[in-house]
Amino acid sequence: MGTRILTVEDDERIRTAVRMALEDEGWTVEEAENGEEALETFNRHPTDVVLIDIMLPGVDGFEVCRSIRRNSDVPIVMVTARADTHDVVAGLEAGADDYLTKPFAPKELSARIRALLRRVRTTDPGISHLKFGELEIVPEEGLVLLHGEEVHLTKTEFRLLVELASSPGRVFSREVLLERVWGYGYFGDGRLVDVHIRRLRTKIEADAANPRHVVTVRGLGYKLQT
Amino acid sequence: MTAVVSPPADLAEPRVRRRVARTLIPLRRVGLRARLTISFALGGALLSLVLSLIAWGLTRENLLTQKEDAAVSRVVTNAVTVRNGLSPTADIEQLLGSLPTPAGSQPVIEYKGDWHAKNAVAFGEQALPSELQATVIGGDAAVFRYVYDGEPYLAVGVPIPSQDAAYFEGVSLIEVQDALDGLVISLLGASVLTTFAGGLLGFWASRRVLEPLTDVGRAATAIAGGELNVRLEEEGDADLDPIITSFNEMAETLEQRLERDARFASEVSHELRSPLMTLAASVEVLENSRDELPERAQTALDLLKADVDRFQTLVEDLLEISRIDVGAVKLFPEEVFLPEIVIQAVSAAGTGPVPVIYEDDASEVVVRVDKRRFGRIVANLLDNARKYAGGATAVRIEVVPADDEGPERAHVVVEDEGAGVPVDERQLVFGRFSRGSESGNRASDTGVGLGLALVDEHVKLHGGRVWVEDRADGRAGARFVVELPVVPE
Numbered sequence: 233m234g235t236r237i238l239t240v241e242d243d244e245r246i247r248t249a250v251r252m253a254l255e256d257e258g259w260t261v262e263e264a265e266n267g268e269e270a271l272e273t274f275n276r277h278p279t280d281v282v283l284i285d286i287m288l289p290g291v292d293g294f295e296v297c298r299s300i301r302r303n304s305d306v307p308i309v310m311v312t313a314r315a316d317t318h319d320v321v322a323g324l325e326a327g328a329d330d331y332l333t334k335p336f337a338p339k340e341l342s343a344r345i346r347a348l349l350r351r352v353r354t355t356d357p358g359i360s361h362l363k364f365g366e367l368e369i370v371p372e373e374g375l376v377l378l379h380g381e382e383v384h385l386t387k388t389e390f391r392l393l394v395e396l397a398s399s400p401g402r403v404f405s406r407e408v409l410l411e412r413v414w415g416y417g418y419f420g421d422g423r424l425v426d427v428h429i430r431r432l433r434t435k436i437e438a439d440a441a442n443p444r445h446v447v448t449v450r451g452l453g454y455k456l457q458t
Numbered sequence: 459m460t461a462v463v464s465p466p467a468d469l470a471e472p473r474v475r476r477r478v479a480r481t482l483i484p485l486r487r488v489g490l491r492a493r494l495t496i497s498f499a500l501g502g503a504l505l506s507l508v509l510s511l512i513a514w515g516l517t518r519e520n521l522l523t524q525k526e527d528a529a530v531s532r533v534v535t536n537a538v539t540v541r542n543g544l545s546p547t548a549d550i551e552q553l554l555g556s557l558p559t560p561a562g563s564q565p566v567i568e569y570k571g572d573w574h575a576k577n578a579v580a581f582g583e584q585a586l587p588s589e590l591q592a593t594v595i596g597g598d599a600a601v602f603r604y605v606y607d608g609e610p611y612l613a614v615g616v617p618i619p620s621q622d623a624a625y626f627e628g629v630s631l632i633e634v635q636d637a638l639d640g641l642v643i644s645l646l647g648a649s650v651l652t653t654f655a656g657g658l659l660g661f662w663a664s665r666r667v668l669e670p671l672t673d674v675g676r677a678a679t680a681i682a683g684g685e686l687n688v689r690l691e692e693e694g695d696a697d698l699d700p701i702i703t704s705f706n707e708m709a710e711t712l713e714q715r716l717e718r719d720a721r722f723a724s725e726v727s728h729e730l731r732s733p734l735m736t737l738a739a740s741v742e743v744l745e746n747s748r749d750e751l752p753e754r755a756q757t758a759l760d761l762l763k764a765d766v767d768r769f770q771t772l773v774e775d776l777l778e779i780s781r782i783d784v785g786a787v788k789l790f791p792e793e794v795f796l797p798e799i800v801i802q803a804v805s806a807a808g809t810g811p812v813p814v815i816y817e818d819d820a821s822e823v824v825v826r827v828d829k830r831r832f833g834r835i836v837a838n839l840l841d842n843a844r845k846y847a848g849g850a851t852a853v854r855i856e857v858v859p860a861d862d863e864g865p866e867r868a869h870v871v872v873e874d875e876g877a878g879v880p881v882d883e884r885q886l887v888f889g890r891f892s893r894g895s896e897s898g899n900r901a902s903d904t905g906v907g908l909g910l911a912l913v914d915e916h917v918k919l920h921g922g923r924v925w926v927e928d929r930a931d932g933r934a935g936a937r938f939v940v941e942l943p944v945v946p947e
Binding site: 243256317417421 | 731733735736738739743746773777781788792799802806830
């Protein structure tokens with residue numbers, strides 16, 4: 233069975249047009265017109281990618297995002313009204329992996345979805361088992377262990393951590409991380425990196441406010457402390 | 459402020475307006491402060507002059523009356539002495555000498571048609587006004603005030619009919635005159651002082667009056683400069699507070715109206731996004747099966763797609779501009795190497811390859827920009843060159859060292875070889891929905907004229923400015939220059 237995508241959008245015409253455009257890419261599209269329906273559809277039969285419009289009647293997009301995130305690491309793309317509002321950060325903090333602003337070109341959406349689908353758990357065997365104190369990364373199994381216990385990371389968080397772990401101690405700029413993890417060129421949004429680093433820290437750091445593993449290098453980017 | 463609330467000028471009766479204008483204009487040219495100062499000074503001068511005149515008049519009357527009373531009672535006494543002393547054999551000169559007369563008092567006796575004076579040369583018959591002589595010799599006592607030999611005199615005459623004689627006394631009023639002259643000088647001095655004090659008071663009062671006006675002016679300037687939330691504080695002054703209240707109400711109304719306009723533009727473009735989304739996605743679905751369409755339908759699809767793209771750009775630009783208008787734009791500035799971001803922006807603009815040219819001194823220049831918006835600045839300038847000048851020929855990065863005009867700054871210049879922009883249109887091209895030169899080649903124009911307006915707004919948000927000039931090498935074409943502050947090392 234091919235890739236299945238759930239689109240949550242209350243405007244029927246947009247939903248239909250986007251569905252057709254995505255179907256042209258060869259994907260199967262499930263539709264939901266509100267938050268409740270989206271959760272019901274997803275819980276019954278989880279999809280490979282979820283596209284959520286933040287502005288929904290009833291249960292809003294943030295809540296749908298959080299509910300799905302509670303027991304799934306499915307890639308989520310959210311659609312916001314504008315790029316410079318708090319909506320973007322709020323959506324990313326609710327668990328979205330990427331965002332688009334309306335109106336977007338369906339080609340752009342397809343590109344984002346393909347980038348997310350490429351973000352698989354396992355990586356090439358070039359990186360083997362890594363151990364940083366109580367933190368362990370087992371790339372070939374897509375596993376992250378803290379004090380020997382598995383930590384649940386989304387695919388994006390996992391890719392981010394593995395990218396940093398590929399050269400421990402090296403400083404990665406936001407641009408480099410955007411390109412390697414999200415597949416963006418120079419004009420990607422640095423907030424994607426910042427929010428995901430923050431979320432990553434809450435999962436693998438004993439004290440997220442004083443990180444010991446993923447540290448910020450002011451003005452330059454982030455690095456994994458050896 | 460008056461101009462805002464007054465009825466339109468054309469409603470006023472023309473004749474009246476002209477007259478008012480004629481009298482007001484010369485005064486209006488002088489500042490309110492100067493006018494108040496002058497008014498206070500004039501008021502002081504007028505008041506002190508009136509008071510001085512009254513004081514002078516009263517003093518004069520008082521002094522003269524005293525002098526007259528004294529003279530009259532003395533003359534009556536002396537006249538009795540003269541009556542008793544007169545006889546055809548009497549020595550009149552001796553009689554005159556025996557009369558008790560104070561200094562400055564000149565006794566004169568007329569006896570049976572002959573005149574005798576104590577000092578006949580200086581003050582005799584000739585010194586007495588003929589009218590007085592006639593009245594007294596006619597049998598009536600009289601008092602006269604007059605000027606003789608340049609001096610003010612008081613002359614009192616009493617007839618002595620029993621002796622066929624008359625007794626006169628001339629009293630010099632020079633002392634009174636001197637006293638009054640002294641008084642005039644003192645009063646004039648006081649008037650000058652009062653005028654000066656009035657002026658000072660006016661100056662001080664006008665400052666007190668104008669202080670709130672200065673605040674109003676400052677607030678108005680701030681509002682005009684875009685700080686729409688500036689308000690004046692109530693001063694607890696019954697006369698000033700109504701002005702302050704109405705000023706604040708005006709500012710409030712203005713802010714609300716501007717907000718409403720901007721919100722309207724923002725809502726309209728927001729509303730347009732959903733149908734646009736459907737259009738863009740549907741056009742793409744059609745595009746995907748383009749080959750299956752008949753040729754005519756393909757042409758129609760191309761037209762549709764081009765205009766949906768254009769529509770999309772317009773809505774995005776409108777959204778961005780209305781966001782700037784309501785002050786809702788949030789920049790995400792980052793410090794970046796200028797050549798690096800310019801090269802990235804040029805390649806991301808999608809208007810084809812354009813050489814980016816810079817000297818070594820520019821390679822390490824760091825600017826602080828919102829990368830996404832900087833990308834739009836470059837893309838819009840390249841797009842503008844494509845639409846009106848056959849495409850940009852080069853993008854240059856130039857460093858301007860610190861000089862009189864400001865600290866070190868960088869120029870990002872988009873050059874073309876088009877017709878150039880006429881001098882009188884160089885401001886206009888950055889206006890909203892301006893299409894640039896009328897003479898320019900716009901046959902295939904698909905522009906909507908928000909691109910350069912957005913460049914202008916974005917560059918301003920970055921603390922820079924943008925302008926257009928002629929090419930430096932004398933060839934035809936325009937240089938669009940974006941000036942940005944450089945982050946010091």
